[in-house]
Amino acid sequence: MTKNKKAEYLEKEVAELTSDLQRTRADFENYRKRVETEKQSAHELGQTKSVMKLLPVIDTIERAVANVPEELQDNAWVKGVAGLGKQLDKQLKEIGLEKIDAKPGTLFNPEFHQAVQFDESTDGDKEVIAEELRAGYTLNGSVIRDAMVKVARQ
Structure with a gap:
């Protein structure tokens, strides 16, 4: 093989390897983005499922507070339940x-x-x-x- 042909062959080989490396880098970047998106989606799904399990509890607390008899409005226990509802609302708003x-x-x-x-x-x-x-x-x-x-x- 002549020197020119060998140089030409090596240049072609380097170009192919460079192209393969660029494709591999692009594939890896796409994979990384996809995994990050899937991870975020899984987190959001888990958060949604957890909150959905709490909604009946929130409903019950709200009904309890809304239906307190007039004579118990100033009761410390009733005020505590109302405060619990407000605290739960505040924490859930933060998420x-x-x-x-x-x-x-x-x-x-x-x-x-x-x-x-x-x-x-x-x-x-x-x-x-x-x-x-x-x-x-x-x-x-x-x-x-x-x-x-x-x-x-x-």
Whole structure:
């Protein structure tokens, strides 16, 4: 093999190896990004599942506080339960849990609200919430549970 042919062969070999290395680096970078995305998704799924298990507890505490008899309003135990609910709300807000606005008079939005009752006696051109039957929540901006509502026309 002549010196020129050998140099040409070596240059071609170096070009192929360089190309292979660049492809391998690109594949590895894509793999790293995919693994990071999957890891983030798994974390978010775990967080969502954990919060979903707490929602019935939150509902129960809210119902207990909302239905305290008038004569027990100043009871220390009742105040403690109400304080527990507020503390739990604060901690959950720190991880991104937000209550969906479903106060009476709020415009009905099927992305956030699930209509389970409709007041047929009302008349109007827009649908609004007449009553919130179960609180709904978003976690980091994504709906994890729709608010169950009674809808009326206004």
